Structures are given as C-alpha cells and as structure tokens.
Amino acid sequence: MTSQQTYHEVLQTLSEGSVHVHFDAFTDIDWDNPDFAVDPQDPRWILPEADPLGGHPWYRAQPPGRQAEIGLWRYANVAKVGMQFENVLMRGALDYVFHLGNQDPEFRYLTHEITEETHHTQMFQEFVNRAGVDVHGGRRSFQVISRFLPLAASLLPEAFFTGVLAGEEPIDHIQKAILRSGAEGHPLLTRIMQIHVAEEARHISFAHEFLRTKVPGYGKVRRGVLSVMFPLIMRRLGDVIVIPDRRTAEKMGVPYSVIKDIFWRSDDGRKMLRDLFADVRMLAEDIGLMNRASRRVWKMLRIDGRPSRYRSHPASLSA
Secondary structure, eight states: OOTTOOHHHHHHHHHHHHHHSOOOTTTSSOTTOGGGOOOTTOGGGSOOTTSTTTTSHHHHTSOHHHHHHHHHHHHHHHHHHHHHHHHHHHHHHHHHHHTOOTTOHHHHHHHHHHHHHHHHHHHHHHHHHHHTOOOOOSOHHHHHHTTTGGGHHHHSHHHHHHHHHHHHHHHHHHHHHHHHHTOOOOHHHHHHHHHHHHHHHHHHHHHHHHHHHHGGGSOHHHHHHHHHHHHHHHHHHHHHHHSOOHHHHHHHTOOHHHHHIIIIISHHHHHHHHHHTHHHHHHHHHTTOOOHHHHHHHHHTTOOSOOOSSTTOOHHHHO
C-alpha cells in the first residue's frame, strides 16, 4: 500500500486483480496431458536443494529412484496440508464476512479470495489423488483444532489473519525458492506452484494490509497481547505447514532423526527458519509489534533476525 492509497483503494485494486487474473483448477491445468502423468520413479520428482529435505546429505545419498519416491510423497503431503489450511482459511473468512456491514469493500475482496482458495483446494486434492500416495496432511493436533480455528476470524480477527500469514508465508517462500532455483521439476508441479504463487501474492497482500490498517488503532493492552502472540502463532502454524510429522516420515521412509535435524537443528535449518519469517518481521516492526517482551519471544522461538527491506526480498539479501 503506497502512501497515496487508502485501505479501501487497496481492496479495490486487489479485487480488480482477482477479476482480471484468476485461475480455474480444471481449465488452467491440463491434467490429462501425457507430460503431466505421474510416475513415482520420474527423476523430476527429486527434491531440489531449495526444499529443506532436498538439501540434506541423507536425502542426497539415496539412489535416484528412492529420491524421486520420497520427493513425490513430500510434495503430495505439502499439497494435502495446504488443502487443509486453505479449508480453515475459507471457513474463517466466510464467518468474518457474515458479520460485515453493507458497503464494506472487505466483503467483495474476501469473497474473491474464498473463490480462489476453493480452486486451490481442488487443485491440491487433485494432485494428491493423481500422485497415488495416501498422505494425511497436517499432524493430528492441527486436524483437531482446525474445527475451532475459523471462529477466531470474527472473535479475534487480528489473531486469525496473523494465522493466515503463518500458513501462507512459509509455503510461498519455499515455492518461490524452488521456482527461482531453475531446477528441472515435474511440469505438473511447476504449473501448480505458478498458479498458487500468482494468486497467493494477493492473499498475502490483503493479510498484510488488514493488520497494517487495523492494529495501530487497537488499545495498548490488545496490541501488547498481539505482539507476544504474533511470533507464537507464526512458529506454531509455520511448523504445521512445513514439517512432516512422525507418521509422514515413517511412510516416506525418512528417519525421524533426519527430520529433526532439518527442522531446525542444523545450521542450514536454523537459517531457513529465520528466512521464512523475514517478511512478517518487517510487518511486525512496521505496525509496532516489536517491543522488549515480544523480541524475547521471537528470539526464544529462533525466528528472530533482520527483517526484509520489502516483501519477497530474496532471503540471501535480507537474512
């Protein structure tokens, strides 16, 4: 949002963007194209080093066929978690707009976003179905609390939209890193990531501007509570999105000691953890959520560090 734009003008811009640039899960992906066929042994499923697991020495030491099988499992489970997260987002957004007054431009934008997230859930689940692997997605605790998380959208909207960013920012960061890496990936997965990154840019923009507009007007106590909850929500939901749980690791055939090393004990893992949240550290600084108490929480959770100079600032330049 520029200094010349009001919040409502930003919403209008985002809404018009949704009208002019949007994707349909079944018309913008040629699922039956022979080039998009899923073969678990296809070397294009091998994870690039931009993926946390893909850069680990244990994974790199596996035979190419095994790397491809693990890679397909990894991509499918991330898609399943993404579908589940988008489902929570949609239910919460629907509850939020239910309570909006007439003439409120948030209604139009958020219903655009809900429509786009519906296509994303279709896209992710179709990929899981065609991958042919029985992934379960998020850990059990997330699946239980997901029944209640949407209620936060109308009761504690600042916490809900913080949670939205906690789920969207890490996967957006990793997908952009994979696309930027230039590694040859499977064309079906590449197309899915291209669509997701393109539309998530609007969704992330909205969550940033919602918090940037609303939070400075809250009272001192409410802002103080949010300043501490902000990094806690980021770390908790970010882990749900990025880290395979023990059940998934067993199905993939990856020792859980490797998972724990990657997330986040190794030097590379700790750096990636900090990098994932550079953009939201910038947001927290901008809206006054960085204070003595909250900085301790960021540091305790190991997600402190230099904030981005601007959104999507490459990690190598901002970390």
